[in-house]
Amino acid sequence: MAIYYLQRLINIFIFVRVIFSWVNPNPHSGLVQFIYGVTEPILAPVRNLIHRLGYNGMIDFSPIAAILLVNMITSVIIRLVTGL
Helix, strand or coil: CHHHHHHHHHHHHHHHHHHHHHHCCCCCCHHHHHHHHHHHHHHHHHHHHHHHCCCCCCCCCHHHHHHHHHHHHHHHHHHHHHCC
């Protein structure tokens, strides 16, 4: 199912972005700009929500929360489509 593959691709992009935060790649690289462009619309709202809930720590939990949220939404969509 295409939605499942899209979910996997989004998870991989988020994971690559986490790796980028550790290795500090060239921000002008096309790949880095692409990954940031794809993941920022997903991570920014999650990051803002976590911040509004009162967490102001040094560790950014938004990638973990975003992956969980994407997986839950995908699961709901697949169940609705397949009727399970």
